[in-house]
Amino acid sequence: MDLAQIQPAGDREMEEMDSSTVPILENNFQKTHFPGMVRQKSYIFDGHGNYYNKEWDLIEGNGKQFCWYHVELPKGKQKLSQSAQHLIDVLCPPLKLQDILSLVSNGPFCGHVDGALVFRVNSPGPPSSNFTFRLAARVTENSVITVSLGRVPRLGFSPVGRSLLSEIPSIETPRRERQQGSSIVIREHVLEFLLTMNHSEEADNPVPKSVSNLVVHVIDTHVDHLQDVVTQLEMELDSVELELDQGGFALKKEMLDDRRFPKMHLNLQRLLQVIAHGEQVFPRVKEKCSSKHWFASEDINSLEELIGRLRRLKENVGFLANRVSAIQAGLDSWQSEQINRKLYYLSFLSIIFLPLSTITGVFGMNVGGVPWTVQKDPALKDGFRNVMVLCLAMLILVLLCFIFPDLYSRLSAWRQRRSLRRNWSYNRRSFLRRSVGIQESGSGGYLKI
Secondary structure, three states, X not given: OOHHHHOOOOOHHHXXXXXXXXXXXXXXXXXOOOOOOOEEEEEEEOOOOOXXXXXXOOOOOOOOOEEEEEEEEXXXXXXXXXXXXXXXXXXXXXXXXXXXXXXXXXXXXXXXXXXXXXXXXXXXXXXXXXXXXXXXXXXXXXXXXXXEEOOOOOOOOOOOOOOOOOOOEEOOOOHXXXXXXXXXXXXXXXXXXXXXXOOOOHHHOOOOOOHHHHHHHHHHHHHHHHHHHHHHHHHHHXXXXXXXXXXXXXXXXXXXXXXXXXXXXXXXXXXXXXXXXXXXXXXXXXXXXXXXXXXXXXXXXXXXXXXXXXXXXXXXXXXHHHHHHHHXXXXXXXXXXXXXXXXXXXXXXXXXXXXXXXXXXXXXXXXXXXXXXXXXXXXXXXXXXXXXXXXXXXXXXXXHHHHHHHHHHHHHHHHHHHHHHHHXXXXXXXXXXXXXXHHXXXXXXXXXX
């Protein structure tokens, strides 16, 4: 973009100052081995509330000027080593391998690497997931280099006057009536997207006047991005609860088959991990930045407010996880009720067919060859009755085996109650005997216990 189109009127001399103080490297520096794989943004700030786009030369500013270089890694199924190769391609030189590894590695980190303050909040989840967040920064006195996974809303800057939020909206009407007014029609899908945002657009971002303002801006956009995801989850969970209240058997069965809520709970756990990384890193960033002479005290207070927002956001995510667990427990209870109802129907059918199967089994027995069932012997003509008596005895024995533990526990409890009652009656008689003896003797005083 041309500087004359961005810079404010009357500041033409700033262009001459930038061209003289900020050199631009030759074209051979811009050649990369992975063209188009990463997005690059570079700005230079004059320290007075103005900013300009600049070439990607990774050179620090002079005096009050400071530069910002931002790299957006692609969201896709790629290894961590591939992300490191992309950063090596666009940041080396002047950065060293130690700087690249400190920016691209997973997990929380905050420390000084080669004289620069480096911090990162990179979650180890799959890069293609919407709940995997990676943000790293390398901060010096006159430059900031940031690396993010995918696009971070409101992170960059755009010229003032192009903000959609500053327009006067209107309801969508036929074309004839729309042409009469000067307001802008905002469609429904745009409103749904704006409702999930808890921040302004890039055009409304205040331009930082120092490196400390820029660091606060980067962390602020990260927290806003997390807040956007949490807000979207809240709206999705509200709509799902409404669908469950109005839905029937088919909807609940579909949600159980899709494992929608276990997946949502897993995403919330990933989000909690990202927030926990921020709780570990950002207080250390505030502690280390407080010792820098170029870091303003107002920005230290802003970092403290962002840490408080992050803690409240963690509590909100915990509430969402409890809501998801409660909904999943309700669905599991509903599924158990459905299974119990089917088992009840099955047991009802078994009650109907059990007597029939018993009758057919008894009268269909072939007792030939069984002892006491020799039909030709007149003395043993009641063999069938003997077999039935033997079956009944076996059934009683099996029932006693099942009932014996309960009978034994009841008998033990009865004997214990009987012994307690006997001891109580004996103690009562002895107490009455002693009290009567004391009254007859007429002696006063207290009764010895």
